[in-house]
Amino acid sequence: MSKSPNPIIRMTESTFGDWSSITQAGVIDADAKSRGHMMIVRKSDGPVRTFSGVWEATAHVEKITDFHMDEIMVFLSGSCTITDETGHAEHFKAGDTALMPKGFNGEWRQDETLRKFYMIVDYGQAGHP
Numbered sequence: 001m002s003k004s005p006n007p008i009i010r011m012t013e014s015t016f017g018d019w020s021s022i023t024q025a026g027v028i029d030a031d032a033k034s035r036g037h038m039m040i041v042r043k044s045d046g047p048v049r050t051f052s053g054v055w056e057a058t059a060h061v062e063k064i065t066d067f068h069m070d071e072i073m074v075f076l077s078g079s080c081t082i083t084d085e086t087g088h089a090e091h092f093k094a095g096d097t098a099l100m101p102k103g104f105n106g107e108w109r110q111d112e113t114l115r116k117f118y119m120i121v122d123y124g125q126a127g128h129p
Helices: none
Strands: 033-043 049-057 060-064 069-077 079-084 089-093 097-100 106-110 114-122
Antiparallel strands (some): 033 049, 069 097, 079 106
16 A cells, blocks of 8 residues: 555654753743654745644743744643733633734743644744754
8 A cells, every 4th residue: 555645644742852942032031941843844835834743841931023924823731821012911721722923023921831732834034944
């Protein structure tokens, strides 16, 4: 039996990499750590790419400026509060789903370890795979 060129992909959590420091601009807590497992990467002929996986991080606060992609998140454990530039805050916990749109400005605050499934459309400005 031959393999399908477009198989169904099980998106169940899998083996994570090692914990590493979160180094992107805007992260306020210097001790913040994250790990994850990227499951799918799709590259187009142009700069747009999509990718998804599971990400986990320790408590931290991050200032987000001009978010360069669209990200759908399904929270698996933990919780966070995302506040936009107008001061409107939304609290998310396990079982919730959110979309952080391209161009978002605000703050991501999590007071505990959080795990999420994500699906990202990257428009070419990031250094992702």
